[in-house]
Amino acid sequence: MSYYFTILSPTDTPIFNIAFGTSKGGGDGIARFRFPDTAQYMNQFIIHSSLDIVEEAQWTNGGMYLKHVDTYPPAAAYISAFLTPSGARFLLLHQPPQLPNSNTGSLGSSSLLGPGGSTTRASSSSIAANPTSPQTEEAVRQFMNEIYESFVKTAMSPFYKQGMEIRSPVFRTKVTAAGKKWL
């Protein structure tokens, strides 16, 4: 499972970006997107294209966590959104790991071997294997709430103005820690 998390200001300026991988089920916390060459800009593109749906959902659902709002099937990217009351948007793109179909297909006999089996187990036990399951929603909710806490602390700083990029390395560490804890 790979994640791309971004915070957008009320005027759609990206103020924080981070890419990371799962740490559950033996994951090492490094993002491995399906299309690594284009992931850098495609992730941002996919996230921003979901904004229309977020803005629609924003006025029918009064909660801060809007759950899973959008899917981009070509990249198997699922997008969850969280809205702060002051209009900042937290968007999380998650991409479940590629099922080892191609592996087992080409090496039919080797599917009994250790490595193939262990990957399958790791991916099925991780909360992320099914991106729309209630467990995943709950984990993302917890993740978002933890980031919201750090975000409020940032916003309360007298040197921070709404819409400014968040450069604090401490904030980045906090997000990484929250990702490790919940995702």
Added chain:
Amino acid sequence: MAAPRHSAMLSISNNVGTPQSTSSDKTQIAQPQSPAQTPGLRVPSNRKTIYDRHLNRSRNAELSRASFAYLFAEMVTYAQRRVTGIQDLEKRLNEQGYPLGLRLLDLLFYRATSTSSSALSSSSTSSSPPNRPLRILALLHLIHGPLWRLLFQRSADALEHSVSPDTPNEYMITDNDPLVNTYISVPREMSMLNCAAYIAGVIEGVCDGCGFEAKVSAHNQPTEMWPSRTVFLVRFGDTVMEREKVLERQGVK
């Protein structure tokens, strides 16, 4: 007399200029990990950044009224420099309050969220976090109640809708005795001035933050019983009124 003062100044400038060369053991031990990854980052000497402090720590703390009055008097004086008239001065006070409104909004929701959950984990919100206001009335209730309580420890005194059919976008929030005006006596030639324009700015920040474009102004409406009674006039923009109609048709509360 001169020597000790000089040495004290030296040690201060040492601390400020080169944080690495402080003689305290604790900082020296802690140094290696942080500057290696982030050169130029300055961490407080007790290693507590704003992210390590709890946001609810000052929740029930009370502020000295005298210090607030002093600070606010200075803010008014500051805003009064190089202004051309009362409107200009009120606009400046309004602009000072606006960013505060945006911040209070986030803090208000954060605190409401963390209290509604169990005390075991501050980040868990499995019970029910408060909803963002979607309709005008919900927003005004938020300002009238929780926001006013956060600022002044009491609710506002009245919330009214304009009776005139020409101005359905006008709402009024009344405070009989605004805290900011308690220690201010306005000179006769500036009788139009109401320093609660600052609070109007806070309200404007809250409305804007929630996505309700609005202009808010403070007006004097003294009564015999309440000489400093102030009415905050909230005027929502056309886009807000349009959306309000759409949401009403959809049955969104």
